[in-house]
Amino acid sequence: MENLSNQNTILPKGTRVCNCKYSKCLKLYCECFAAGEYCIDCNCNNCCNKPEEEDLRLKKIQTILERDPQAFRPKIPVDPETSKSKAAPHFKGCNCKRTKCVKKYCECYNAGIPCGINCKCSHWYDLLSKNTSDNYSKQPPYIPPLNEYFKFLAEPLIKKKDSEEDIKSDEGSTFSEEIAMKGQECISFEKFEETLYGRLVCLLNNLS
């Protein structure tokens, strides 16, 4: 997977090019600053991420480290032998809401690694995230079953899975059973079945 422009891929020093306009390249929004490098030949405005501004730069670094001592740690574990991102979980994980972790907005996808235990997209994970290690072997293209899409539509009506235990205990159960189990805590299965989404989900579940 090509990842030539993200901060987690090990790039030779000076080969990053940022385009920061308002951050003076002194916030983690700036790829160069986040990587602990000076801006060199970047397209940034009012850049303070350069040796001439070292005092200010160090102050900012200190402020950021006070807030989060791990702020400058690479987000993806690096293999010391290859100097490339390892296929290990993102340290913080992503928090994608809309892109199903298959666009470069997703830090995991962008780094070429599957979403993992640290990701907060995990409440969608079993239904929505297509950035799974399993799917790496299936791609391209991964086309979700239509039924999965309606599971997504039904999701707001059903209490979300709260823990890994819930997810484990659901393995092997049918989606109708899942709805029934979770419905006890939120809305009854009968009530859910009455909704438009519910009818569609049940219909499709029977067909698939």
Place this chain on the structure above:
DNA sequence: GAGTTTGAAACT
């Protein structure tokens, strides 16, 4: 190339 969308980072 301009405008929009997205999610991390920063802020309140």
Place this chain on the structure above:
DNA sequence: CAGTTTCAAACTC
């Protein structure tokens, strides 16, 4: 610590 704002990159048209 949850909600909101800012920001730069990714994406679309």
